Amino acid sequence: MPTDQIKEEVSRFYNQIGWKQETNGLYQNAQYEDLREVSAEYIDRAHARVSRHLSPTGKYLLDAGSGPVQYQAYLAYSAGYEHRVCMDLSFVALVEARKRLDDHGFYVVGDITHLPFKRDSFDGIVALHTIHHVPVAEKPDCYEELYACLKPGRTMVTVDGWHEHGLSWLWALMIRVADRLRGKRVKTEIKDSSKQAKVEKKEQQSPAGTFVIKNGARWFKQTLGGKLPFKILPWRSVSVHWLRSIVPDKPRGRRLLNCLYRLEDAFPRFFGENGQYPMIVFNKPDPERRGEH
Numbered sequence: 001m002p003t004d005q006i007k008e009e010v011s012r013f014y015n016q017i018g019w020k021q022e023t024n025g026l027y028q029n030a031q032y033e034d035l036r037e038v039s040a041e042y043i044d045r046a047h048a049r050v051s052r053h054l055s056p057t058g059k060y061l062l063d064a065g066s067g068p069v070q071y072q073a074y075l076a077y078s079a080g081y082e083h084r085v086c087m088d089l090s091f092v093a094l095v096e097a098r099k100r101l102d103d104h105g106f107y108v109v110g111d112i113t114h115l116p117f118k119r120d121s122f123d124g125i126v127a128l129h130t131i132h133h134v135p136v137a138e139k140p141d142c143y144e145e146l147y148a149c150l151k152p153g154r155t156m157v158t159v160d161g162w163h164e165h166g167l168s169w170l171w172a173l174m175i176r177v178a179d180r181l182r183g184k185r186v187k188t189e190i191k192d193s194s195k196q197a198k199v200e201k202k203e204q205q206s207p208a209g210t211f212v213i214k215n216g217a218r219w220f221k222q223t224l225g226g227k228l229p230f231k232i233l234p235w236r237s238v239s240v241h242w243l244r245s246i247v248p249d250k251p252r253g254r255r256l257l258n259c260l261y262r263l264e265d266a267f268p269r270f271f272g273e274n275g276q277y278p279m280i281v282f283n284k285p286d287p288e289r290r291g292e293h
Contacts, residue, residue: 003135034243042257046236047073050157053281056080058123064112065130068096113138117149125156132160132212140223147228153286159235159279163214166274175245217273230282234264237275
């Protein structure tokens with residue numbers, strides 16, 4: 001499919017479906033989240049992980065592919081900034097974002113592969129679940145363009161999912177056992193991690209009208225290693241399918257997620273490269289500060 005057509009379809013989906021509020025007050029896109037109370041703390045902590053790496057204050061924070069900025073922990077990223085620059089292909093997303101940010105935000109309908117900003121413009125950059133909408137051939141330049149817009153001495157954080165990851169076989173086994181214990185019939189028998197990757201792709205298949213293509217840690221390191229300085233850390237190591245299947249609506253469910261969160265923090269490199277959703281942190285060196293030493 002031509003690149004322009006892909007982007008047009010992504011924009012159309014989010015304008016007409018993804019960021020339209022339904023009768024329950026939630027966006028259509030919320031069906032792809034685990035909104036149970038038992039998972040809320042774990043998910044909020046995942047969002048808050050991004051703040052650990054951003055500069056706490058600054059003039060402009062670029063939110064590339066901002067969507068409607070619907071989560072409180074997500075809103076907090078720009079609390080110490082003068083303005084949050086929300087850029088998205090979807091006009092509807094920006095209308096919704098303005099309801100939350102008002103004059104704190106600037107709103108730009110735009111494409112993250114063709115940024116309309118000067119180099120070294122932003123004190124911080126975030127891109128959450130955005131770059132997976134970009135065709136593979138454009139991804140390297142997308143990361144490099146975003147990085148070029150970051151001021152020296154500042155940080156950019158991106159979050160997307162891995163298509164293939166090292167823990168997929170274990171997560172699949174746990175889901176399979178949980179399904180059997182609940183007496184459900186499992187139609188697909190998973191024999192190895194490569195087959196599991198195909199199953200996950202089908203389970204997480206995007207709604208009609210969207211385009212999503214995810215890569216793996218190996219692809220990322222081979223493609224951008226040596227070009228940009230980055231660390232691959234965990235944002236959230238499990239999928240919504242895993243949360244819904246494994247975590248019960250009981251206190252022990254919350255304890256399980258607290259344990260998982262601590263493990264992710266204790267072994268960040270392992271869970272970043274082998275978990276479901278990596279957080280990639282880019283620190284841009286400041287030549288002037290380097291000269292102070």
